[in-house]
Amino acid sequence: MGKTPPGRTRERVFRFVRQRLLSGQPPTVREVQAQFGFLSTQTAREHLERLVRDGRLRKEPGQARGYRLPGSEFGGGGRSGRGPPLKGPPLKMVPILGQVQAGVPITAVEDLEGYVPIEDSSTSSGELFGLRVRGESMRDAGILPGDLAIVRQQSTARSGEIVVALLGDEATVKTFVRARVKTHRGARIELHPAHPDFAVIVPDPDSEDFHLLGRVIEIRRRL
Amino acid sequence: MGKTPPGRTRERVFRFVRQRLLSGQPPTVREVQAQFGFLSTQTAREHLERLVRDGRLRKEPGQARGYRLPGSEFGGGGRSGRGPPLKGPPLKMVPILGQVQAGVPITAVEDLEGYVPIEDSSTSSGELFGLRVRGESMRDAGILPGDLAIVRQQSTARSGEIVVALLGDEATVKTFVRARVKTHRGARIELHPAHPDFAVIVPDPDSEDFHLLGRVIEIRRRL
DNA sequence: TCTCATACCGTACAAATGTCTGGCATGGGT
DNA sequence: ACCCATGCCAGACATTTGTACGGTATGAGA
Structure with a gap:
């Protein structure tokens, strides 16, 4: 040579x-x-x-x-032995749920569309799942029908975050808003669409028909 | 044990x-x-x-x-047949480019933001890369500033596809349109924004200032 | 000329890693 | 009881693989 x-x-x-x-x-x-x-x-x-x-x-x-490759830190599994120093992989496979029900742990759901890979370096403990977006109600936030919403399971949210809520037996993606209302002690919850044709939803936080499923952390759209 | x-x-x-x-x-x-x-x-x-x-x-x-993983040579994919329904998608890590230049092979670009995992079951041979979207010009297509566009390198596109083009030294995301024009032999190329405040761009296909970098196959937005 | 860097070759050694042979204990079936 | 599959352990051996030390040749500068 x-x-x-x-x-x-x-x-x-x-x-x-x-x-x-x-x-x-x-x-x-x-x-x-x-x-x-x-x-x-x-x-x-x-x-x-x-x-x-x-x-x-x-x-x-x-x-x-x-x-x-530099950039993303892959790694070995959660370390337990003393071997070489390897980090836990921030890469996970997240299940895409076909339908969601209240109270059903997502790990037990059988009806899933598949899995998508996602990098999750966050330390939050909530489980992740994917959900297919239906309807135009979040159009002006750049979330379109067919988009895949990656959701972190959590039962609370901050005002302004985009969340997935279960109303009755229907899962819906909306902007979560805590509105200060003087007539009440404390705040009330509102679910804001991002589309002029849709109305704000004001669920009863204590109702059996309302459950906050989690927060949308990522949107994916296949073209 | x-x-x-x-x-x-x-x-x-x-x-x-x-x-x-x-x-x-x-x-x-x-x-x-x-x-x-x-x-x-x-x-x-x-x-x-x-x-x-x-x-x-x-x-x-x-x-x-x-x-x-069985099935494909790589990250997984294909079916393996027996056993539980476990498909491993062909998974790749795709580089996110900070800036793009004409004629520079993406493998030679050093300025990269990192890598993201992506499922690519397509057999197309084009290399994949990620690009951060700047500007509001595709707002009405649900593509917002800061979104990550996953692009497959290719030098042609079909009308209606969303592409990344290099105009001068600026990469831009637009809808690719082949408009039939009677005055010419053949069609002309147009790059359509998805926002009323922006104008259609009509590049000269033969110009040194215009290069089709590839087609956008996925949009990702971190919230 | 002399140094220095690049690009490559040769030959080892040692660590990482795959593989093997043999054994122990438990439980299910016949 | 016997057989046999499963789940695990112990200690090795052999190959793969990373690493080290030394060499040749060429070209660019000082």
Whole structure:
């Protein structure tokens, strides 16, 4: 193997490693070596280490297939042993629920559409689930029918947050508002649509027909 | 470690391995061992091998971190046939680009914000990347400033598709339209905003200042 | 010329990791 | 009782893989 222009080969090495990492199969040093026909593992290693020094790759020293992409911190499972320092993966598979019912733990719901991957670095303990948006009532907030709402289960919310509430047996996405009302002791709850044709809903917080399912933390739309 | 109900532990092992694979980090036998507190690597191995025999996992014998999800070569996907209905979507980590330039291969861009996980079952060969949306010009299509657009690199598009185009050195998200014009031979290209205050853009397809970067396949908004 | 950096090769060694052989205990069935 | 499958442990061995130390050759500058 002769020499190649400076940086030329390294660029190709990066692409190769990157492709492998993106598809879930971290390469070994020797796989990189073979891919480019290097006659020495050291050559591959030098390229890799250089990419790490340049911040284009990250690595877990000593681990087999230890090269990673920078940016998102993947990691091993929740650590319990003393082994290498690995972090918990912020990546989760979130179930998309076909229908929601009050009081039914989402983990027990069988009627699900599938799973979507989501990065969840938050430490909040609420379970996550996905819900398909129906209706135009949040149109002006950029939430359209068919969108997938990622919801964190919680029974309270702050004013202005977009939430999923269960009214009767219907799940609905609205902006949660605590309105100060002088006539009452305390505040009252309102569910605001984001569309001129829809009216504000004022549920009775104590009613059996009203349940706050959680807060919408992300909207996804497939085109 | 005492005994546990039949299959109980194996189910947990499977979930652990699956989670790791989905996040791009195949576990070692010993990592599984540590995760569940087994005192022997063999115990972990037996669970893993059993999962392979049951078709729930696949493996590359002899390779370090050689366990895979069945179906596809990568993160998972496809069906495996037997066993519980567990499909693993083909999962990739997609780079979020801070800025885009014409002619620069996305793999060479260093200025990236991070990576997001995305399911890509399509067989299209175009590379994927993420781009932060700026401006209000697509507001009425439910695409707001700060949204993350997932883009598949391609140099052509069909009329009506939402695309990312490079005008000069500015990347912009618009609806791609092929307008039939009688005066010309062939059609002309238009980039339509989705906001009354913005005007249709009619780029010169042959200009150096116009490049079609790709098609928007998904919109994500963090709330 | 001399240094220095880049690009590559050769050959090891040691750690990480996959694999194997043998054993123990429990429970279900015959 | 016997057989057999399951769940687990113990201790090794062999391969894969990361890492280290040293070498050759070329080109850019000082």
